[in-house]
Amino acid sequence: MEKNWFSQDRFGFMMHWGLYSLPAGEWKGQQCEYIGEWLQSRFRIPNAEYSRLAECFNPVLFDADSIVKHARDCGMRYLVLTSKHHEGFAMYRSEVDPYNIYDATPFKRDPILEFAEACYKYDLKLGLYYSQDLDWKDPDGGGYTADHTNVGGMSWTNDWDYPNNDGKEYARCFERKIKPQVKEILTRFGDLCLIWFDTPLTLSVAQSQELCHMVRMYQPNCLVNSRIGNGLGDYSSLGDNQIPAGRKSGGLFETAATLNDTWGYKSFDQNWKSSREMVTLLGRLASRNVNYLLNVGPDPLGRIPAKAWQIMDEVGRWMETCGEAIYGTKPSPFAGDLPSGPVTEGEDSLYFMLSEPARQRELAVNGIKSRVAKAELLGEGEVSFRQTILDGQGRSQVSIVIPESCPDLPVVKITMADGVQVDHQVVQQPEGSLVFPASASILEGNAKLGMGGDIEDWMDEGVCVTWPFTIFEAGWYEVEITCGSAYGQEWIGGHRLRFAAGDAQLEGELVYKRELDPLTKRNYRGAVGSIGRIYIEKPGEYTATLQAIALNPQASNGFLFRSVRLQSRGFELPSS
Structure with missing residues (x-):
């Protein structure tokens, strides 16, 4: 398998499936407001109680052949399946640990083997997700280090069964479970296109390197994602549901995104994206050089929810006609987004x-x-x-x-x-707008362009970004500035900024104007603000500059800048 398949295929299908699908987001009458696969941590369910779910887990309506064929018909080119998630339960027949779907349930089948056979039959590539750090079943599972003991009110590590974090040693879990199971998934299911590791909170550099070496040894053409940790990997997994603010370059990139608001199945989560939103997201990601890995969680009986298939079928029909705009394409060559779309x-x-x-x-x-x-x-x-x-x-x-x-x-x-x-370079578009993205700027000072396309670590007034640009119409322009927020945090404005375009200059406080569209706010909220209007006297080629005069001290992450947009507001001469 050639490694250049990744940027050719563009569209993949991810499935989070495990014991967590059985309670379907609810435990003892309480709904889990967080993502479904985190239910055990959310309700701090002891392993002795949680593992009894396996006795009832019998997904008799599971049909790998039907799912794979349907995914192919919807335009997906590769599949990524959870072989083991943080709960520690293997979704294949593991000889390393009997806590698996074959040995611990009445189902007595190996879903991943069946998926592998169906992928071969229908010519889809197969990838496997494996949680190499977090494992709530193992007493030495990772995530217990000082900075990673709590996320969203939940623990990364199992500190309800094993409260003594100081006594945990991930190396023991790594040797007795992680390495042997990674070897199993690398050697049992034929050619794999990728291994999708996750949450590398505890792994040492040597441990990440060892897992990478195993992949190279057993599956030399298999890609490894960046969540192997410690700066390793063949391609970059962006944040969950993250849409980068601008074009990505210098590598391979992928965004895994949910079709509703959960990765693992929750019966009451009916907040599905529409097919229109999915197509828009697919186009937007491709225009930024990013693959779209769409996730749906199968239900306890092994079925993809009917509503999810309905939406994906509509996307498939669009791909039948317009797929050439996605498969094998390069990102947009323009400096910024165009008003027409991706x-x-x-x-x-x-x-x-x-x-x-x-x-x-x-x-x-x-x-x-x-x-x-x-x-x-x-x-x-x-x-x-x-x-x-x-x-x-x-x-x-x-x-x-x-x-x-x-x-x-x-x-x-x-x-x-x-x-x-x-x-x-930035060029004015016919409807009057100019967009200056962070990803196309010349950056000076103690800040950096982050994975999501925002300028991060903009913590002081010494940072400056510039762009060359061409404008064809003189007149008044509103200066809109889009900035983001850290994962899961609210947007904060109130920064005092200076924007210059040639000799024209404007200072103003960033005032909230509107929220970004729903596709961008699932985990990374952002908003569009305005600092006022600027008058540009004549057409020509200029340099635009953005600086911070004073940052809002309430913004603990500083100014997360995404883009400036100038929108024409008419030609009336400024008052003298």
């Missing part, structure tokens, strides 16, 4: 995924330098276009009329005569 790049083409076609009867884009040879609506055929030269730098405006009869969430494909060439 963009990906093909061999000699650009794909524009229109987010609101009912309001977008024309697609107009500035900054394309190539000569356009053809424009088409995927699944519908060619459409007329107009290309107008804007200046002496080779910049042009491409305009395409969108037919009223176009399908929902259409994709416009523009094919170039001489390969894709665009302006890589």
